[in-house]
Amino acid sequence: MLHLRHRIVSHILSSSSTSAISPLHRLLSAAAAAAPISPTQGFAVEDYLVDACGLTRPQALKASKKLSHLNSPAKPDAVLAFLAGLGLSGADAAAVVAKDPLFLCAGVERTLAPVVDGLAGLGLSRPEIARLVSLVHSRFRRRSIVPKLEYYLPLFGSFHSFLRASQRACYLLSSDLDKVVKPNVMFLRECGLADCDITKLCISEPRLLGNKLERVQAMVARAEGLGVPRGSGMFKVAIQAVAFLSEEKIANKVDYLKKTFGWSDAEVVVALSMAPMLLNRSKDILQRRFEFLVSEVGLQPGYIAHRPVFLYYSLEGRIKPRCYVLKFLKENRLLDRDWSFYTAVTRPEKYFIKKCICPYKESAPHLAEDYVAACRGEMPSNFRFT
Known part of the structure; x- marks a missing residue:
């Protein structure tokens, strides 16, 4: 059953070429032509997932339910050989299959190879492409990944930064660029945020760019409501602070600061404009810090309001x-x-x-x-x- 896969893998690994995968196309085609495999009666998918893919028996049992239509190892063998050619270890390939069993049904010549060629054309190395496969699984077997990466790489500044963001914001490769992501990015740029600020926001608030534009506009309005103007150095932090807080929760926190710390409306505005993340801090932690600063250090509440960074520290x-x-x-x-x-x-x-x-x-x-x-x-x- 596994002769074809072993022959292809051995050829791939012995190849001295480190450039893109076009030699792999020819290798797969030649190998398939030289040793065609006919469908096997009663192909045992679960056993194949264990023996050829390295899945555990429970993983194989779960994954096999999505692969019941397979009646031959030909396509899965080609996919595994392709992953090996990219440099994925057996364990890495097993992880991909366990999370996305249908990856074994992807067409190598029709889908995977063009995707790899496209990503290589964007400047990604084979190890980077292999890392992307391990991270995004099912989204890698869609050709739309190439134009999306073409947009995201300049925005995030590097492949490493994009990976960091996509590990938290998994929607990046599944959201509609033209209808969702690009309008949000354009609006945030209009608000004075640089691309590096948008990148950091996306990492800290993974759901940000995948939201409807109206919601992002509401977040910006709430940030401005704290007294932080667009274009200021603190504006990015203010958006992060209020991104997923409702008006009601913000109002409750403001009332808490006024009643517990004895701050006036003006002092609350000053404090939140300088330290917006106070909105996300635990009330108990804030109170213990404030009480120590007043009772043990001897600071006045108004003094702390104008230096709210005190309340950030442990x-x-x-x-x-x-x-x-x-x-x-x-x-x-x-x-x-x-x-x-x-x-x-x-x-x-x-x-x-x-x-x-x-x-x-x-x-x-x-x-x-x-x-x-x-x-x-x-x-x-x-x-x-x-």
Whole structure:
């Protein structure tokens, strides 16, 4: 049963050509002509899926229900040989078949080879094409994948970026380009977003480009409602924050911020225009951070509203440890300049250690160790508060 497949695979793997797959076309045709296979009576699809494709018995049982019409291994053999020629391992090919059994019924000369040739024409290498097969399965056996990739590759900037997006936004190769994706992209560009911003949005909010244009327009309106103007650097973040929040949920979160933090309407607008992702943060987490900043650090609610990035940082992993260090240094008169708590919290880790830990190795030899312990949620005894 498997002689044809083994002969084709051995020829493919021994070929020294690394350019596209056109030699494979001739190889398959010649092999099929030299050793034609007639339909086999009572072809056991389930056994074939186990023995030739490497599926487990449960996988084969499930997949065979979609392949009951097969009465010969000829077409599946050709498909498996084609996948091997692309560089897919046996395990990779088995994964493709398990997820899309009908892949074994795809026409190599009619569909798969033209698709591969088209993708190679777009500059994709054979390993990249093989990776695409493993990722998109059934969508690879549609010729429309080539014009779609031709559109997406410039938009996403690279094949790697497209893969990252398509791993989350699986609709990219199935949505209608002209009726759905392109109008959304054009509208977002009109809103001042660069293609790199649209790419990042698509990765963070996978459903974005697959929505109806009216819904995307509504998302933009909600982002502007936060006080973030189109074209601003924060506009992309604002769209991400409100993309799939209803007006009701946004209103409820705004009321929560006003009642819990004591912020005025104007302060809420300021805070959300600078930190739109507050809308997506847990109420409990926000409250614990806010209460610590007010009760332990001594910050005023209005001060926090104008510096809402405070509420982005981890309480246990960043805010508390740096508070402990700064308080220790100030109470022991070790700081060589007046550090604000905002500066201490917002600076990168390396910068903070360089400026607030390293200079005090002699005067406070346990400070670095204590800081690390505090970041783990421990309260070191060596922090000397007076």
